[in-house]
Amino acid sequence: MKKMDNSIKNVYDNVISRDPNQPEFHQAVEEVLDSLGPVIEANPEYIDVVKSMVEPERVIQFRVPWYDDEGVLNVNRGIRVQFNSSIGPYKGGLRFHPSVNLSILKFLGFEQVFKNSLTGLPLGGGKGGSDFDPKGKSDSEVRRFCQSFMSELWRHIGADLDVPAGDIGVGGREIGYLFGMYRKLANEFTGVLTGKGLSYGGSLIRPEATGYGLVYFAREMLATKGKSFEGASVAISGSGNVAQYACEKVLDLGGKPVTMSDSSGFIYDSSGIDREKLSWIKDLKNNRRGRIKEYAEKFENIDYTESKPEPNTNDLWATKVDVALPVDVALPCATQNEINAAEAQLLVDGGVTAVAEGANMPCTPEAVECFLTNGVLFAPGKASNAGGVATSGLEMSQNSIRMNWSREEVDSKLEGIMINIHKNTFETAEKYGFSGNYVAGANIAGFLKVAESSLSQGIL
Numbered sequence: 001m002k003k004m005d006n007s008i009k010n011v012y013d014n015v016i017s018r019d020p021n022q023p024e025f026h027q028a029v030e031e032v033l034d035s036l037g038p039v040i041e042a043n044p045e046y047i048d049v050v051k052s053m054v055e056p057e058r059v060i061q062f063r064v065p066w067y068d069d070e071g072v073l074n075v076n077r078g079i080r081v082q083f084n085s086s087i088g089p090y091k092g093g094l095r096f097h098p099s100v101n102l103s104i105l106k107f108l109g110f111e112q113v114f115k116n117s118l119t120g121l122p123l124g125g126g127k128g129g130s131d132f133d134p135k136g137k138s139d140s141e142v143r144r145f146c147q148s149f150m151s152e153l154w155r156h157i158g159a160d161l162d163v164p165a166g167d168i169g170v171g172g173r174e175i176g177y178l179f180g181m182y183r184k185l186a187n188e189f190t191g192v193l194t195g196k197g198l199s200y201g202g203s204l205i206r207p208e209a210t211g212y213g214l215v216y217f218a219r220e221m222l223a224t225k226g227k228s229f230e231g232a233s234v235a236i237s238g239s240g241n242v243a244q245y246a247c248e249k250v251l252d253l254g255g256k257p258v259t260m261s262d263s264s265g266f267i268y269d270s271s272g273i274d275r276e277k278l279s280w281i282k283d284l285k286n287n288r289r290g291r292i293k294e295y296a297e298k299f300e301n302i303d304y305t306e307s308k309p310e311p312n313t314n315d316l317w318a319t320k321v322d323v324a325l326p327v328d329v330a331l332p333c334a335t336q337n338e339i340n341a342a343e344a345q346l347l348v349d350g351g352v353t354a355v356a357e358g359a360n361m362p363c364t365p366e367a368v369e370c371f372l373t374n375g376v377l378f379a380p381g382k383a384s385n386a387g388g389v390a391t392s393g394l395e396m397s398q399n400s401i402r403m404n405w406s407r408e409e410v411d412s413k414l415e416g417i418m419i420n421i422h423k424n425t426f427e428t429a430e431k432y433g434f435s436g437n438y439v440a441g442a443n444i445a446g447f448l449k450v451a452e453s454s455l456s457q458g459i460l
């Protein structure tokens with residue numbers, strides 16, 4: 001914790017004493033509160049907003065029973081955190097992963113409030129999910145799980161109330177099953193989920209949006225130093241939705257992606273992951289649901305490194321010999337806390353110019369500090385990965401007016417939104433004395449809109 005003003009420090013202490021076992025949530029709250037000192041100094045009345053914002057408006061927890069293919073009953077836990085609706089309906093993804101718990105969903109929901117505010121669209125913040133692991137499950141098991149999950153969630157969501165989307169473990173297949181069950185139970189066809197298939201209300205570019213938006217943001221950030229993606233070598237972690245489309249946009253802009261990973265390990269391809277190899281990865285991950293290790297068996301001269309068994313480690317960032325990854329840009333796109341301080345230092349030693357978070361909070365606070373003190377351009381996920389939720393907002397708009405926009409139309413709106421988020425975070429940081437610090441810029445800019453609307457409506 002940096003030098004927080006006393007009133008803010010009290011809020012943080014209360015968060016810890018109220019829920020002492022929620023470390024990820026504490027981390028997310030601390031990172032935001034650290035930036036708000038100058039804002040509270042200028043507007044002391046905003047402290048009441050801060051006090052209320054750290055408590056979700058509502059948390060729903062429920063049982064999700066489902067039978068596996070052997071006829072055995074499994075019981076998972078479902079949760080929806082409806083964090084803040086002062087600027088629009090709750091909006092945020094659903095995560096299906098064994099690590100899911102209330103701390104992780106509260107951290108994600110809290111981040112989402114600021115991210116959604118930054119998009120400039122009328123979207124509140126929420127997050128949900130389950131400790132269900134779709135990995136290794138048959139299609140029928142995933143369908144039965146999704147139907148059971150929605151048989152409770154449906155009564156708590158709605159097109160003007162709460163609009164969930166995908167996240168880790170929830171892609172097009174899961175959204176389809178969830179939407180089908182909602183439609184049957186609610187007996188209406190509305191835009192209640194985003195990330196839907198194109199044949200039933202989805203938006204073009206939604207699958208690409210987070211990865212594309214991330215690279216648009218990083219491009220803007222590089223441009224402030226007169227640099228670009230042209231010829232830059234780029235490390236990407238993960239090989240899911242965000243990673244795949246970040247890789248595609250890096251290629252569009254003339255960069256050279258050299259790594260990808262999954263929770264089993266990572267590949268390093270010094271000759272670069274080109275379009276043909278990327279399309280092979282998409283097929284491996286999206287259709288065959290295989291492991292990234294197979295890339296090293298398919299292509300020549302690839303290094304593959306198996307991950308160590310500890311949870312939440314992504315050994316890509318330490319490399320197998322603990323030497324610096326020689327890359328110009330790093331795009332962590334897997335999961336929270338995957339880059340620690342030592343790994344950040346390795347990236348710095350390797351000459352990294354810019355780090356942009358595709359995942360939510362993939363860099364620990366110490367890693368962020370390391371980048372900032374070493375003059376590395378650093379984009380926090382709540383700004384740089386906001387393209388996904390922004391395009392979900394565009395999907396909601398299309399559903400409301402019962403129209404579909406073209407690929408070019410959606411992509412250009414997405415690009416415009418990312419350019420605006422970059423400008424807004426850059427200028428806000430400048431205005432409040434945090435020049436060049438996108439973390440502070442994003443926290444403050446995201447906060448101001450929510451604070452103004454909360455006060456205008458009376459804190460509820």
Ligand code: NDP
Nearest residue numbers: 167168169210238239240241242262263334335359360388
């Ligand atoms: P996917 O499930 O499509 O992909 C996640 C990738 O990260 C997979 O390659 C997965 O490997 C890897 N991964 C997950 N957990 C771990 C772990 N503990 N250690 C190492 N690797 C891991 O998810 P998305 O691409 O959608 O999401 C990735 C990140 O981006 C998340 O932080 C998410 O919250 C964030 N995000 C996503 C958005 C979206 O629109 N999808 C929007 C904004 C943020 P494996 O398959 O082996 O599990």
